[in-house]
Amino acid sequence: MPKNKKPRGGRPAANFEPRYGANKTSFHDRHAGGRDAGRPERGARADAGDRRSAPAAGGYDRRPGSRSVGHRGYRPAEAEAGAPKQRWNAQERAGRDEARGIRNRAESGRRETPHHRGDERTERPRFSDRSSTGARRFDDRPTRAGGRDERPRFDRDDRPRRDDRGGQRPTGPGTYRDERGGQRDERPRRDDRGAGTQRQGFRDNDHRDGGRPVRDDRRGQRPTGPGSYRDERGGRDDRGGQRFGRDERPRRDDRGSGAPSRGAERPERSYDADRARRAFDRDRTQRSFEGGRDERSRPSTGGAYRADRVRPLTSDTRGRPSRNERPSRNDWNATPAAAPSKKFEQGDDVVHERLEAKSVAAVEVDGVTFGDLGLGSNIVDTLVGMGAATPFPIQAASIPAVLAGRDVLARGRTGSGKTIAFGAPLVERVLQSQAGKRREFGRSPRAIILAPTRELALQIDRTIQPIARSVGLFTTQIYGGVPQGRQVGALKKGVDIVIGTPGRVEDLINQGKLDLSDCRIAVLDEADHMCELGFVEPVQRILRHTADGSQKLLFSATLDREVAALVDEFLVDPAVYEVAGEDQDSSTIEHRVLVIEHRDKADILTSLVDRDGKTLVFARTRAYADMLAEQFDDAGIPAVSLHGDLNQAKRTRNLERLTSGRVNVLVATDVAARGIHVDDIDLVVQADAPDEYKTYLHRSGRTGRAGRSGRVVTLITRQRQRRMTELLERAEIEAPFENARLNDDLIEEIAGRVPTAADLTA
DNA sequence: AAAAAAG
Numbered sequence: 205m206p207k208n209k210k211p212r213g214g215r216p217a218a219n220f221e222p223r224y225g226a227n228k229t230s231f232h233d234r235h236a237g238g239r240d241a242g243r244p245e246r247g248a249r250a251d252a253g254d255r256r257s258a259p260a261a262g263g264y265d266r267r268p269g270s271r272s273v274g275h276r277g278y279r280p281a282e283a284e285a286g287a288p289k290q291r292w293n294a295q296e297r298a299g300r301d302e303a304r305g306i307r308n309r310a311e312s313g314r315r316e317t318p319h320h321r322g323d324e325r326t327e328r329p330r331f332s333d334r335s336s337t338g339a340r341r342f343d344d345r346p347t348r349a350g351g352r353d354e355r356p357r358f359d360r361d362d363r364p365r366r367d368d369r370g371g372q373r374p375t376g377p378g379t380y381r382d383e384r385g386g387q388r389d390e391r392p393r394r395d396d397r398g399a400g401t402q403r404q405g406f407r408d409n410d411h412r413d414g415g416r417p418v419r420d421d422r423r424g425q426r427p428t429g430p431g432s433y434r435d436e437r438g439g440r441d442d443r444g445g446q447r448f449g450r451d452e453r454p455r456r457d458d459r460g461s462g463a464p465s466r467g468a469e470r471p472e473r474s475y476d477a478d479r480a481r482r483a484f485d486r487d488r489t490q491r492s493f494e495g496g497r498d499e500r501s502r503p504s505t506g507g508a509y510r511a512d513r514v515r516p517l518t519s520d521t522r523g524r525p526s527r528n529e530r531p532s533r534n535d536w537n538a539t540p541a542a543a544p545s546k547k548f549e550q551g552d553d554v555v556h557e558r559l560e561a562k563s564v565a566a567v568e569v570d571g572v573t574f575g576d577l578g579l580g581s582n583i584v585d586t587l588v589g590m591g592a593a594t595p596f597p598i599q600a601a602s603i604p605a606v607l608a609g610r611d612v613l614a615r616g617r618t619g620s621g622k623t624i625a626f627g628a629p630l631v632e633r634v635l636q637s638q639a640g641k642r643r644e645f646g647r648s649p650r651a652i653i654l655a656p657t658r659e660l661a662l663q664i665d666r667t668i669q670p671i672a673r674s675v676g677l678f679t680t681q682i683y684g685g686v687p688q689g690r691q692v693g694a695l696k697k698g699v700d701i702v703i704g705t706p707g708r709v710e711d712l713i714n715q716g717k718l719d720l721s722d723c724r725i726a727v728l729d730e731a732d733h734m735c736e737l738g739f740v741e742p743v744q745r746i747l748r749h750t751a752d753g754s755q756k757l758l759f760s761a762t763l764d765r766e767v768a769a770l771v772d773e774f775l776v777d778p779a780v781y782e783v784a785g786e787d788q789d790s791s792t793i794e795h796r797v798l799v800i801e802h803r804d805k806a807d808i809l810t811s812l813v814d815r816d817g818k819t820l821v822f823a824r825t826r827a828y829a830d831m832l833a834e835q836f837d838d839a840g841i842p843a844v845s846l847h848g849d850l851n852q853a854k855r856t857r858n859l860e861r862l863t864s865g866r867v868n869v870l871v872a873t874d875v876a877a878r879g880i881h882v883d884d885i886d887l888v889v890q891a892d893a894p895d896e897y898k899t900y901l902h903r904s905g906r907t908g909r910a911g912r913s914g915r916v917v918t919l920i921t922r923q924r925q926r927r928m929t930e931l932l933e934r935a936e937i938e939a940p941f942e943n944a945r946l947n948d949d950l951i952e953e954i955a956g957r958v959p960t961a962a963d964l965t966a
Numbered sequence: 967a968a969a970a971a972a973g
Binding site for chain 1: 969
């Protein structure tokens, strides 16, 4: 049913566009449909004997503001054509004014959408008087910006904005993207099917939004050269990037120096021994369908792979890939001993026990292909098209296990390719489970993927959908904040893979509109987060709706025993994987802590974000996020916010504004802490220090992706130093604490403004 | 505190 809402583009990309244009589409539909439908009706009425019809009729179509009956801004023709306003009673007048207000809002919104900065945040007083405040702000801006003109970096940001506001150009090319955020119809047009994935346009489009996160995730695993990074807008480039990435692989090993040699030193342990040791080990026979599946679907190399290439960790410290003396959190988690005194000091940042895991190192997967792991050729081709020619360690480890039907727990640090690690084999398994069967109308989903935020669910879908499409499977997003009609419609037609957030998923289950009884695979992304208070219960309830013995996959960059509640109830003999050599020393992120005076905080923040690259600022509360974004905006630094107080359209749009580079500064709550991928964020500023080390890790993981350098700056006051020190210990991050004052060179340096260079150019 | 459902 949403199909007819889709813009009908001949372009293959059309299957991707609707999401951008979902809101826009319906908006335009209303208008276009309204006008078309309105004309005859109006004509009829005019002909019906009104004397004014003759002169007025010619003008109807052209008169600005004429509307069809169906339009909410509709006014009877008589009123406008000739009836004096005096005839309107107060109520009618009110209605008319309201209608005008709506229309104006809609039109100004449409006009200003691409660059307007106000829209993106929650209601602010100045918007009640948009024109005057707009004018004021517009007038102000050149002055402010002018003051900054000496700094060329502002020109780029300021100029288009002034142009846009002044020129009132309705839409730029970015309009579609701006309005992205509605849902799209998952179902490809018939003409998009099949060949669609092979077409360049499709690829381009997917890459822009879907491929990129994945590729970057993958690259994030290893330090690729800078050259491989920029060329991500096109499919061919991606392929190049992937080739490059493959060549790069050895470098990663060099870099994570320990990995190979460690592997060699580490005593090999038999598979059985390893299993016996695992805390979650259970009798595998509990899984009714375990055996047959295993034999059937295990890839030819899978068994050997697991036995030969994936090295088990034997204990907390033995064979541990840490290069420093501390126990490494990167092996699932620190033992309690790693932070003994901290454990109960702060109830909100508990260090959970580590999980025993098999560790897979990059060198071990060298030369292995996705095909070797057991994925079908269509999927492999799609992956290659997305820039993933060869599997990364976490993928190489988990894919065979997933294909074998095992429950899997996997930890790979931020940006290590987790989405493909569960997504690709999930698609393969769903495909196998339907082999030979016809895809029935109204079939219920075979797999579900849950994510903690809507943005993440969208992002996951962008990655998985092309893979699913390549084998003729359908995905749909089920998340809140948007009307459910379209989602329900998709479900009615039949969907194979559901990707969503817990709230709406459970809602639709309870409404009887989503049936998970045939759901054989359930994935929890950011699984540890999903096990936190407030999330677990719905997640548990949802999982209970899945088929008996359904396969469970739990992934996170900070996976630890926090997931025990779910593991105990839902997982059977899970395979547990992690990636060797993933510690902070191998990270490309530079961490710093600025100890500041509270009164300087606002100005220091403005100074920090007053820079060239993309900056992500984390605030603890929604209100503060809004406040900061406005503060930056007022200082002439275009900024938007992202938090749960915004409606979904604004959330999606604001995130896209950062992605597209329309703004360089995004101020977000922790809604953006996990999973969200935006290219090129080179500075993460924590306006408020996080309370939990995991939050720190996830927030900082928004930068330093794709092997690029990234910086994380945390602002704290003196009183917070101790807590911060402890948190960093738990996170196993080393960061210098530096006292900073406003206008310190230190801040210039962190922002990337080197005073001397500016002096030289001046 | 934030996140996750809402016609």
